[in-house]
Amino acid sequence: MVTLAEVAQHAGVSASTVSYVLSGKRSISVGTRQRVERSIQELGYHPNAGARALASNRSNIIALMVPLRTDMYVPVMMEIAIAVATTARTHGYDVLLLTGEEGPDAVRRVTGSGLADAMILMDVELDDERLPLLRGTDQPSVLIGLPADTSGLTCVDLDFGATGALCVEHLAMLGHRDIAVIGEAPAVYERHTGFAERTLDGLRSRSRELGLRLLHRPCEGGYDAMAVTLARIFDERPDTTGFVVQNESAVEPLLGLLRQQGRAVPEDVSVVAVCPDQVATQASVRLTSVAIPAQEMGRNAVELLVAKLDGGGTDEVVLIAPELTTRASTGPAPGKS
């Protein structure tokens, strides 16, 4: 293993000079710099991460806590994780992958040991038990998701309230008056993951303003659950012509069942989904949808974190504006122009 000292010797300078060449924290003459850089190349030198962390009190590692459960939005999580990792690298950071398994203890462990300089938390619950710990430490952190109380925290998320409103507006504009919302699995609501409730709030308040009738039904993924839910919906509101689906794994079942019942999309009923673009374009009907900007969330989170680590950066909540893309699953309400 090549050390700083060996590079220094090879280049005929002192160790500290090599260090300053590497960090750029003091000015170095062009000649010296080049000599040192050549030595680094020739010897194939890589700074030792542990020694660096010890001396500088910085590990250049960002911890990313992903949820342990894989019951929802897995591709979104993965996309976020990858976006976080690649963005972090462009800023010179590596990413440590923590699962939710350890819960708050992981936060303590990482903070206490100096393993990471900062954390990103995903799948934040409204009243997350990790939050007090984050508030009580001076280690920077960013949440992906929105807890109930955001004071003293930095958060990034899609504006799910606006997302709900946008879906309703789109359907209203097309003349739909009776709208059904296929929600997330009941477990998601029980867990108080904020996004589901915020979407619902947006849907409800905007429908009220626009004078629409809105029916919300939570629903597990899969065909069987969807069949039951759908039957109940048409039972209760036979005039339903608009659907909003949030649960990714309910999308295809819904489309399949509607087809089976002889209800054409978009001629008889319209469907708006909240899902990644990939799902929207690969479904059996190309779906009008509000995209979940996974990459953007990951990238934003890292950039906010890096800003904090560099001394700037304040606590703030970044809500990404939703964008609705019209595809083939929505059209005018039947009986309207």
Next chain:
Amino acid sequence: MVTLAEVAQHAGVSASTVSYVLSGKRSISVGTRQRVERSIQELGYHPNAGARALASNRSNIIALMVPLRTDMYVPVMMEIAIAVATTARTHGYDVLLLTGEEGPDAVRRVTGSGLADAMILMDVELDDERLPLLRGTDQPSVLIGLPADTSGLTCVDLDFGATGALCVEHLAMLGHRDIAVIGEAPAVYERHTGFAERTLDGLRSRSRELGLRLLHRPCEGGYDAMAVTLARIFDERPDTTGFVVQNESAVEPLLGLLRQQGRAVPEDVSVVAVCPDQVATQASVRLTSVAIPAQEMGRNAVELLVAKLDGGGTDEVVLIAPELTTRASTGPAPGKS
């Protein structure tokens, strides 16, 4: 920040004693041990990761390289990553998430800097450019996936050859003679990711042995591509009654299109999938499938790695035996008993 020295002082022992209590590398009297442990508790001590890494030359970190592209099997990758992370924790390791973006450089960087003690590589290509580096270092590594030449390497993977054979056997047993294979997207074959080819080999050789006619067609995910592929298949082999699907995102399109054409599953045609159980059970027809044992692969990889790190453990290739679960998508070939 609490240090070892402070704990030592608080407990009235020397720093080295505290260190030995922590590592268990020398015997410590019961009394001393308890005193030290109490001090650790009271002061809330966490060993500094950097200092530890520097002194012991061990970071207790395993690097996990995931593919950058998210065009396939994303949920499987995520499940593997999570299994790796949780298993690693039970052995006292943390996981560093690397994306394929940096390519071989990432291997050099991590090996050179002592950031990680070992690596796990996913999405290994048949002739992967990272392999020479792994062979040339004494840092332990495990591949998830199988390259062309496994000499000097440790690998974990599903036995895709046996998987292909198993699918064919199942269909043959039910009396199907003409079988079509809906393969991965052409890009996957071009990239020479081994698993697709190994599956195909298994399918082919076993069909030959059993005297079946096998037609293989690569296929992108999505409805449009599937429609074209399916039309061609029935055009070329009108008597096709058995399907094997490997591409997760082709499953639902295939089922939808068959339904649309009035071909009932499993009465008219049978479908076997190679996919995670979750996909198989959530599809519109509960699919007979060979599961992709993501968790098992992740767990195995970590355990092989830990064995190597602990001094034992040799290079070996672990092929996980495939298991076929019969569900509602396969039945006797029409016209047979």
Next chain:
DNA sequence: CGACGGAGTCGAAGCGCTTCGACAACCTAT
């Protein structure tokens, strides 16, 4: 022309931990 300040370099002091050798105390077998 002497004082001053910036540029460029070096030496040394740690950062918090592990680990080696030493040693005292005690126990056992001769």
Next chain:
DNA sequence: ATAGGTTGTCGAAGCGCTTCGACTCCGTCG
């Protein structure tokens, strides 16, 4: 009783790096 082992503890020497203060040159300003 003495040599030889064990057991439990300590002190000190690093691990490879960053960073602070100090020093030497120069060029510049009053």
